[in-house]
Amino acid sequence: MYSKPKEVLKLEGIKRLDLIHSGKANDVFATSNAFIYEIESTDRVSAGNGAKKDVIPGKGVSNNTISTAIFKYLADHGIPTHFVGDGTTPASKFVLAADMIPLEVIGRLKTAGSFCKRYECPEGIEFDEPFVEFTYKSDNAGDPPIDRKTIAALLDQMQLENEREIDLMEFYTAHIAELLQEFWLNFGVEIIDFKVEFGRLENGEIILCDEISPDTCRLVDLETGEKLDKDRFRENMKDPEKGYNELLARLCNS
Numbered sequence: 098m099y100s101k102p103k104e105v106l107k108l109e110g111i112k113r114l115d116l117i118h119s120g121k122a123n124d125v126f127a128t129s130n131a132f133i134y135e136i137e138s139t140d141r142v143s144a145g146n147g148a149k150k151d152v153i154p155g156k157g158v159s160n161n162t163i164s165t166a167i168f169k170y171l172a173d174h175g176i177p178t179h180f181v182g183d184g185t186t187p188a189s190k191f192v193l194a195a196d197m198i199p200l201e202v203i204g205r206l207k208t209a210g211s212f213c214k215r216y217e218c219p220e221g222i223e224f225d226e227p228f229v230e231f232t233y234k235s236d237n238a239g240d241p242p243i244d245r246k247t248i249a250a251l252l253d254q255m256q257l258e259n260e261r262e263i264d265l266m267e268f269y270t271a272h273i274a275e276l277l278q279e280f281w282l283n284f285g286v287e288i289i290d291f292k293v294e295f296g297r298l299e300n301g302e303i304i305l306c307d308e309i310s311p312d313t314c315r316l317v318d319l320e321t322g323e324k325l326d327k328d329r330f331r332e333n334m335k336d337p338e339k340g341y342n343e344l345l346a347r348l349c350n351s
């Protein structure tokens with residue numbers, strides 16, 4: 098079981114310092130503790146690699162609250178994560194400083210999205226076991242799919258030590274898929290697919306980083322199949338905020 102170094106758990110009195118990275122939806126700040134960053138989930142929303150942008154008021158708080166609940170659940174079930182505590186605002190959290198691995202790892206329970214486009218297959222086909230695939234995280238290259246052989250050929254660029262680390266991320270993601278399925282069922286929600294990212298601590302350990310939220314998952318109501326995630330924004334639905342609000346309400350009222 099993963100255990101965090103004692104000194105990084107002292108969060109009292111920790112101060113937010115400079116903005117060190119502003120992503121499409123999240124801002125990352127240095128803190129007065131060199132081992133810890135503070136991540137603020139913002140209300141910014143984008144799709145199509147930044148082609149479509151807007152602001153959804155309240156999304157940052159919803160996503161941070163949902164992602165924090167999920168990261169705690171995953172940590173309780175043996176997945177090492179970067180989460181160390183709540184941040185200085187309702188939309189922020191403190192995390193372990195990690196070097197990000199430039200891969201997005203997609204877990205799928207049912208076919209949807211780019212998988213269906215790529216292979217011209219219908220949506221909703223259930224996989225016998227969680228299906229895991231990788232994309233190379235690069236805005237320049239357009240986040241292309243990348244297979245294991247290519248990752249193995251580019252280990253240095255992918256910030257990986259060896260091929261076993263590809264297996265490890267695949268193993269974690271398949272396990273996360275099962276845990277997320279269980280987590281969301283408690284709230285009457287079915288998870289279709291999701292994206293996770295991993296980072297490396299100074300001691301070499303690979304841990305789950307970034308966020309798991311309605312921005313990074315496909316989530317539908319278990320009874321009605323209504324979409325409750327960022328697809329509402331991607332597909333120009335009239336109330337893109339509905340998914341974030343609905344999921345937050347289900348979590349808070351349980």
Ligand code: TMP
Pocket residue numbers: 201203209210211212240290291292312313314315
């Ligand atoms: P996809 O069907 O577009 O490949 O997306 C699969 C899942 O991964 C879906 O839940 C959305 C999530 N995702 C992200 O969070 N960020 C991304 O950049 C991509 C491509 C997918």
